[in-house]
Amino acid sequence: MASFSDCYGCSLCLLSCPMWLQRRDVRFSPQGYAKAMQHGATGADMDQALSACIQCGACDLLCPEQIDLSGMIAAALQQAEAPAAVADAAEPDWFAMSRTPALRQRLRADDLYIIDAVCFHAGHTLRAPHYDQLRRQTGCSMNLDLNRMAVATGIGSRAESLQAFDVNRQLEWLLLGRRFQRVIVENPADQRMLAQMTGKPVLSVSALINLPESGANRSETEHA
Numbered sequence: 001m002a003s004f005s006d007c008y009g010c011s012l013c014l015l016s017c018p019m020w021l022q023r024r025d026v027r028f029s030p031q032g033y034a035k036a037m038q039h040g041a042t043g044a045d046m047d048q049a050l051s052a053c054i055q056c057g058a059c060d061l062l063c064p065e066q067i068d069l070s071g072m073i074a075a076a077l078q079q080a081e082a083p084a085a086v087a088d089a090a091e092p093d094w095f096a097m098s099r100t101p102a103l104r105q106r107l108r109a110d111d112l113y114i115i116d117a118v119c120f121h122a123g124h125t126l127r128a129p130h131y132d133q134l135r136r137q138t139g140c141s142m143n144l145d146l147n148r149m150a151v152a153t154g155i156g157s158r159a160e161s162l163q164a165f166d167v168n169r170q171l172e173w174l175l176l177g178r179r180f181q182r183v184i185v186e187n188p189a190d191q192r193m194l195a196q197m198t199g200k201p202v203l204s205v206s207a208l209i210n211l212p213e214s215g216a217n218r219s220e221t222e223h224a
């Protein structure tokens with residue numbers, strides 16, 4: 001893959017970046033990181049700007065130069081002695097769960113299905129067609145944007161823990177204009193805040209799959 005030295009400043013990556021959308025300051029964007037590094041900045045020099053990145057991986061997909069922006073950010077965080085978040089090895093495979101027949105049968109047209117953005121972007125080529133099909137078959141809506149990228153919640157990110165990223169604002173943006181009666185989340189970390197913000201039942205994918213057949217279509221008792 002190309003490196004930060006190949007960035008020519010087209011700004012396309014800004015369109016997908018939740019951090020930039022909140023800050024509207026190019027220093028808080030993948031382009032800003034790449035340009036700073038081209039001029040000799042180290043991860044330590046960019047510590048403040050790096051603190052707001054939720055490491056969602058969306059920027060990787062839009063860069064026409066195919067720069068490994070996630071890799072660049074992880075390396076810069078390492079230089080700043082702030083290691084990038086690593087996936088928990090014990091974390092369930094949400095993509096595998098999303099492919100089970102039980103999930104397909106139980107998803108409803110009035111569900112909002114929240115894809116885990118980090119997993120989705122890491123395997124986008126394989127995952128995007130699968131989720132498109134799931135959406136068509138069930139009629140549910142998903143946290144996908146016009147570029148078929150998953151809108152990240154930022155919940156549980158390093159940026160949230162540093163209070164450098166406002167997850168409430170992000171959720172407001174994610175939910176804007178979406179109509180649904182129930183929320184299904186891949187990552188259980190998203191469950192509590194989405195229940196608070198929507199006032200709707202919020203179920204994890206694993207809970208939905210394991211719901212007894214008789215309860216699968218009831219929403220009243222499905223609060224997390």
Ligand code: SF4
Binds near residue numbers: 060
């Ligand atoms: S990983 Fe996400 S928040 Fe970080 S720079 Fe890329 S798009 Fe922006």
Ligand code: SF4
Binds near residue numbers: 007009010065
């Ligand atoms: S999309 Fe790629 S080339 Fe364009 S500004 Fe962002 S990092 Fe640079």
